[in-house]
Amino acid sequence: MEVLLPHSLDEALAIKGDRPEATPIAGGTDLMVDLNFGRRRPAAMVDVSRVPELASWREEDGHVFLGAGLTYTTIVKEMPAFKPLVQASRSVGSPQIRNRGTVGGNLGTASPAGDALPVLAAYDAEVVVRSRARGERAMPWHAFLTGPKKTALAADELILGARWPRRRGPGSFSKIGTRNAMVIAVAGLCLVIDEDGHRVNVALGSVGPTILRATEAEQQIAAAIQSTAAWEDPSVTLTDQVIDEFAELVAAAAQPLDDVRGTAAYRRHGCRVLARRAITWALNERRLPAWL
C-alpha cells in the first residue's frame, strides 16, 4: 500500500492520471472505517485533504460553487445564507466528524443516506469533476449519483465540487433517526421554495437506492400555491387537505426498503411527516421577511 500526498490540484490530477486505481481520501470518515476493519485494502490512496483548490466556496454568475474539500464545520460557519445546507451539515455525525467530513466525500461515497445529498438535489446542483486527460465536465446530481454507492466518476477523475443556481426562498433539511447526533438517517428530506421560478423542490434521502425527487408532490404544491395566488400573497393559507395531499405524494415518491435502521413502512411514514413539517415551515417562513 502507498499513500500519495499532493499539495495542489494539478498534482492530484496528475497522480489520478498515472494511477487511476488510487483511492481518494479526504476526511476519511467513510474510508478509514473500511481500512480499520480490513474491508478495503486499496493498492494506493491519494490524500486530497491538502489540495487548497478544493477547500473553498464562492458565488459566481448567479451560481454557488462548493468545493469538494469543504468540511461540514466550515459550511456551518461560513454559509449561513444557505439554511438547508447548514441544517444538513449540522446534522452530520458529531463535532469530530463534521471537522473532517466533506461534501466531496458524501458525493464520492454516494450513500443514499449522505445528508448533504438531498440538499444538493433540491438545489438542482450539478457535480463538477476534472481529469488531466479530458479536463472539466459537469453533470446534474442525478446523472452523477447512478445508484447505491455508485457514481459516474471516471477512474482518473476527481470531484471538484458542486454548483447550483442561487435562488431566493425559504427551505429546510430535516431527518429522522434515533438521536440528534451520530445518526445515519432513517429518512431525510430537503424542501426549497424558488420564489422567482414559482417552484417547490423536494428531495428524499435514505428511502431509495439513491436520492429521489418527489416530482408529483412538487407539481401539486406549486399548482396549489399558484391557484390560490399565494406566490404573490404569502399570507394566503393552503387548506389542510392540500397539505395532506402533498405529504401523501411525497410518501408515495419514496422507494424504501426494510433494513436494520427501520422498516419500509416506517420510512414512508417518516417521509409523510417530514413533508408536512417542511412545507408548513416554508409557508410560515414566506410570511416573514427573514429570508430576504
Add this chain to the structure above:
Amino acid sequence: MVVRVKVNNEWRQAEAWPGASLLTFLRERLGLYGSKNACEQGECGSCSVWLDGALVCSCLVLAAQADEREVRTIEGVTASERLHPIQEAFVEAGAVQCGFCTPGFVVAVADLLQKDPDPSPATVREALSGNLCRCTGYQKILDAVSLASTRMRGRT
C-alpha cells in the same frame, strides 16, 4: 513510510504502515496510550485529539495525513504534572468511573471551553455528542463541565 508529526509541541517521527490510522501511530509507534482505541469507526470519541487545532477522531485520520502537521493529545492538555482544571472537575464531580472514555471527553470539553468558556447546557450536549460513556449516564460529566467552566472563568 516515515511519518513526522509535531505532537504536543515536539517533532517526532516513526515508521508507519501507509494504511495505519493516526490513533495506531500515536499508540503503537509513539507510545502515547492516552488516546483510547474502542470503536475504530468515529462513533465513540475515545480517540479524540486535535489535528492542526481541530477536534478529530484520530482513528479516522490516516497517519500519513498528519505528516508535517501538528497534533495535540490528552498528554498535551497540561504541561505540568498537575491535573488540568477539567480533569480535576471530572474527578470531583464523579464523572470518571471505568475511565476509558475520559481522555476523549476531557479533550472534547477542552475544545468546547476554549471556544465557548460559558456554554449553555444545549451547547455542551451538542459538543459532547460524539463521545460515548457507558458508565456514568452522562449527568456527572455534564456536572463536571459546568464545574470546570465556572472555575476556569474565575481564574482568568
